[in-house]
Amino acid sequence: MTAYLQVTGLNKRFGGLQALRDCSFTVGQGRITCLVGPNGAGKTTIFNAITGFLVPDTGHVEFQGRSLDGQSPQQIVHHGIARTFQNLRLFADLTARDNVLAGMQDHVGEGPLGAIFRPFHTARALAAKQDAAMAVLAHVGLQDRASALVRNLSYGEQKLLCIARILATGAELLLLDEPTSGLSGAALTEVMALLRRLQAEGKTLLVVEHNTRVVQQIADDVLFLHHGHLLAHGSPAEIIADPKLAEIYFGGTL
Ligand SMILES: Nc1ncnc2c1ncn2[C@@H]1O[C@H](COP(=O)(O)OP(=O)(O)OP(=O)(O)O)[C@@H](O)[C@H]1O
Ligand SMILES: [Mg+2]
Numbered sequence: 001m002t003a004y005l006q007v008t009g010l011n012k013r014f015g016g017l018q019a020l021r022d023c024s025f026t027v028g029q030g031r032i033t034c035l036v037g038p039n040g041a042g043k044t045t046i047f048n049a050i051t052g053f054l055v056p057d058t059g060h061v062e063f064q065g066r067s068l069d070g071q072s073p074q075q076i077v078h079h080g081i082a083r084t085f086q087n088l089r090l091f092a093d094l095t096a097r098d099n100v101l102a103g104m105q106d107h108v109g110e111g112p113l114g115a116i117f118r119p120f121h122t123a124r125a126l127a128a129k130q131d132a133a134m135a136v137l138a139h140v141g142l143q144d145r146a147s148a149l150v151r152n153l154s155y156g157e158q159k160l161l162c163i164a165r166i167l168a169t170g171a172e173l174l175l176l177d178e179p180t181s182g183l184s185g186a187a188l189t190e191v192m193a194l195l196r197r198l199q200a201e202g203k204t205l206l207v208v209e210h211n212t213r214v215v216q217q218i219a220d221d222v223l224f225l226h227h228g229h230l231l232a233h234g235s236p237a238e239i240i241a242d243p244k245l246a247e248i249y250f251g252g253t254l
């Protein structure tokens with residue numbers, strides 16, 4: 001059977017550092033797969049390789065049976081894969097709504113020529129885009145913050161906005177790079193609830209996550225990466241119970 005996402009034999013070297021070594025795994029459709037491992041293990045590099053932000057030295061990525069090799073990040077978004085960034089990459093001086101709009105793909109007729117030759121079409125298209133942006137903001141619970149500048153949003157709200165931005169692409173497979181890092185209390189609970197809701201709505205999630213409690217609560221499958229190599233995969237219970245992995249991760253108990 002064709003895997004939903006199939007990653008095969010990824011290798012990536014940065015100078016003297018082998019960041020990914022023969023990295024192979026699959027992600028099942030409709031599942032939440034957590035990618036874990038110590039700092040520098042290569043988790044973000046895997047995201048970069050899947051989403052076209054870097055070209056691996058060797059290896060292949062297939063999504064729903066189609067090769068993504070050599071495709072640009074924009075082409076990969078068109079296939080239905082979108083990712084967030086560990087360092088957020090939001091526009092601090094734009095509103096939450098404009099950040100979502102900036103992440104949406106352009107449609108025919110919205111450019112300057114469209115505005116001259118097809119003004120009503122363009123106005124309708126822009127209104128539809130605004131509506132879509134408001135819908136994704138409401139989806140993550142930020143409807144009341146649409147007009148707020150990003151720099152006035154709390155960190156938790158900024159993390160939710162990153163997810164809203166990629167939902168606006170309509171992607172089915174969401175790659176989230178540490179969506180809960182820096183969060184605690186209600187903000188952490190809110191992001192976890194959103195991830196589960198997205199799964200219930202049919203999305204597939206690949207999530208880089210450092211918080212073991214979060215992994216336990218949201219993951220269906222766990223991939224454990226160490227020095228760029230996939231050391232283990234299994235259920236959260238299996239991974240957390242493995243003393244060898246705990247030693248690598250924390251030098252102790254997971
Ligand atoms: N563009 C790059 N040029 C050089 N080295 C890089 C580059 N990107 C990543 N690296 C190195 O590759 C290794 C893996 O980095 P990566 O960011 O994938 O780790 P990570 O598992 O996401 O870590 P963290 O948990 O800290 O985010 C690190 O040693 C990092 O310094
Ligand atoms: Mg990282």
